[in-house]
Amino acid sequence: MVNIKSIWETQKPTGDFIMKTRLENILHLNCYAGTNNITGQYLYIMSVAKSIIIPELKNYRFRGVEIFSFETDSSLELNIYLIDNDLKDIFALFVQNIIEDIVTTTSENEALTTTLNVIFKWKKLFDKISFSGMPLEYQKGLIGELFFINSLIDNNVSISKLLGAWMGPEQDDKDFRFGNIGIEIKLTSSKHPSLKITNEGQLDTQNVNELYLILYVVENVKENGFSLNSLISQIRDKLYSDLDKLKFFDERLLLLGYLDDDHYNTMYSIKQIHNYRISRDFPRIIKSQLPLGIYNTSYSIELSAVEKFRVESDIIINSFN
Structure with a gap:
């Protein structure tokens, strides 16, 4: 080509x-x-x-x-x-x-x-895309997705499968799609964390057989943490031996509005990781439940209300194998 x-x-x-x-x-x-x-x-x-x-x-x-x-x-x-x-x-x-x-x-x-x-x-x-820099909440969303990618690479998940499943800039309501499995990523630094859902499509299982939701609860730190820039550097280092995959990764970042000249160095550390399987009775709002004319609904879910839906990380990791 x-x-x-x-x-x-x-x-x-x-x-x-x-x-x-x-x-x-x-x-x-x-x-x-x-x-x-x-x-x-x-x-x-x-x-x-x-x-x-x-x-x-x-x-x-x-x-x-x-x-x-x-x-x-x-x-x-x-x-x-x-x-x-x-x-x-x-x-x-x-x-x-x-x-x-x-x-x-x-x-x-x-x-x-x-x-x-x-x-x-x-x-x-x-x-x-905001070419003047990503807003903080947008940065956090990308950090969550990259932390997930980095973690699964460390768990020996195929890099090709991971990058192929990452929707990134695509017009999709799931962050990752692997076959008929969808994965939605959330990250919050709130002292009182909850699940913030931005639209009725995020937790809709209509087009997937299985849907998982991961919430990373983080806190701001001054050292011994990770930032958006440092996560990108770590992943690039792991892709260095495969130039095609590195090129694909860099192109996805570019399409998301990330530029290497930008300085996203706010550091975080992980406090908690919550993994959920979205089943029929998981509390959520989906398109089929909305009155005619209502769309782009956003809402929050108390963590205490979804405790029984938690699953182990291995279940999600194994979905890529």
Whole structure:
């Protein structure tokens, strides 16, 4: 598969306004990696026949990226233009996703439809990301997921299975899905911990055979603890010998809005770990119970009310084996 970022980085200035390199691995389409010769900004171009109808693109535009089409003497061009150079790494992933998806298409119409679907998916993703830094509660959520990954690696769970099960930035209401098993992770530093559920989908078992909920209760410490940055460093060290897995992990972090330049060094230590199996009589709110028109419900559950649903960590670990 072509590496779009390496093409951009090796393009040499020419007398043209836009430097273009045709993507030779997509033989049935005219697709190009481009660089603005004046500003140095990256773009992706797909050229199609004039008979192809490109829809109104204003609903597909999103932060840091401009998407437009225009007519040349012989064709129509769809241009996806990076206008914020700070986003060049995530823009490369975005364009790479388009390229990977259109390789198997058989016509320009199909390739255009596929491209617009990828754009729309990434628009929703970009709308969720805060590029000015992650809010504290978002950091805690990511810390919980990474602590789970790190712990299971230490318990000799397959790294491939773990990374494949991690939903991360995907549009999913479970943090991890392994086959028909779902796992939801919570982390709190409250002195009076409870289970804070953010929507009616999190504890819904409609699309899974088994669902587990893990609550990490932590406290702030000044030393001998872990931070978001230190957890990432630990996991990277464990993935160092497998560059493909390391690349996948780093891409997921990038899609979640984590940048290596950010400083997330608040330290925590684990006080308690609560593991629960979500069965039919577990106290929860699910979609089928809500009155028509009500959605995105958030609520809290007292830990004393779910004590009988606790399970041992080994049960969850073994679900990955």
